[in-house]
Amino acid sequence: MRTHLIKPHELDRQALARWRDLQARNDALASPYFSPEFTLAVAAVRDDVYVTLLEDDDRRIAGFFPFQRRWGAGSPAGGRLSDHHGVIAAPGTRWDWNQLLRGSGLGYWQFDHLAAYQRPPGQWAHSVSHAMDLAGGYAAWREAKVKARSETVLRVERKMRKLEREVGPLRFVANTDDLGVLQTVIRLKLDKCRRTGAIEYFEWPWTRELVARIQAIDEPGFGGRLSALYAGDTLIAAHFGMRSERVWHTWFSVYEPDWASWSPGNMLMLRMAEAAAASGHRVMDFGKGDEAYKLALGNGGLPLVEGCLTRASAATGLRAARKGTGKLLRASGMMQPLRSVVQMLGGGRVL
Structure with missing residues (x-):
């Protein structure tokens, strides 16, 4: 070779x-x-x-x-x-x-x-x-989780219904071009990194440039994905990631701290998984790490x-x-x- x-x-x-x-x-x-x-x-x-x-x-x-x-x-x-x-x-x-x-x-x-x-x-x-196995669709993934007695899905769904009753309808946007949402992702990710002592990726200028470039790409085999979840008119969680033809990869997921008790990050992940499966993706990849949501929602x-x-x-x-x-x-x-x-x-x- x-x-x-x-x-x-x-x-x-x-x-x-x-x-x-x-x-x-x-x-x-x-x-x-x-x-x-x-x-x-x-x-x-x-x-x-x-x-x-x-x-x-x-x-x-x-x-x-x-x-x-x-x-x-x-x-x-x-x-x-x-x-x-x-x-x-x-x-x-x-x-x-x-x-x-x-x-x-x-x-x-x-x-x-x-x-x-x-x-x-x-x-x-x-x-x-x-990762989440979405090859059989979102409903099949959900059914398998419920049968496995996973409490996370049912608990998050109950919170979603309660949030709609008490605050306003939930609105999910799978891929927005709203630069304000992207700036919110960067701000909240930086805040979290500073609180936890993690690497502050978005302090590097090239990282911001990279994310902006990827957000602008939407080709058949590759594209950025900027997702947003609103309760009424309020943005409560957002995510920036990428997708290929068959995989939607989560990358930077954030939520407003004031809404933490509602589990907005998990709400966002469920809505993203629905959208991913509906658009033909077979896998939603969470990446490496043993964060609670990855273990609770992943099945591969x-x-x-x-x-x-x-x-x-x-x-x-x-x-x-x-x-x-x-x-x-x-x-x-x-x-x-x-x-x-x-x-x-x-x-x-x-x-």
Whole structure:
């Protein structure tokens, strides 16, 4: 397998078509993060984004590896904002990770949401991206949750009815172009990060630019999704995320603190799931993390691995060690088999 390093803007129409074709053929890559539009959007607001092409013996593109690079240190395209990453290739494609790093000009590559089936040789920490299986529609998902004696759905539905009686009708907008809603998402997300000590993503100018760019995209295979939930005339919860053809990925979900007792975030998630299923999405992906709503509403998941892959070189190994990124991570069992998401997305083979 040969490698060829380029900048994203060098991807021509034929290469982009090939990228989309490879993504469509691999159910494990259905997330919008694997779409070329996401990499191109990141590259438009950052100057350190690259794509390594994997080419077979006939010089045909067999895979794409998008990433960020600074002085030989690699991270996923989008950095900490990337909830899924890896090589975009058809099922069964094989590559040498050391060769890929060398061809990408990387001494090492840090990853924390790598599709588990792509894990390099060695031991890595495992996690899962929780998701709602909407392949049978929203009603089927709800029925399964009720049968499993999940109290969350029924409790949130009761609160929704009570809120309508006491405050006003609930109004949900699946995708709005209201910039005021987007600014509310940014404001409330920043407030929460400051309260909890989490990374303040929206303090980075490029993050705001990236979100604005993605919001403006609405192509058949990729688009931003800015959703809003109102009680009467009052905005009580909002969300910004992305969708591909089959997956709606949640990203930045917020609610007004004064309304917290009503569980507006869960109300919003239920309405989003209805909209996602109605528009043909088979999965609503919550991303990594064990937040209560993910565990309560999710019924499937995509296995991930995280760690740092270092090129087979003493020099780069020492450099990685100095930066504290070369530590070997202990493995734990996968929380959900990869098969669960593959079945949600259509039952195709991953490998």
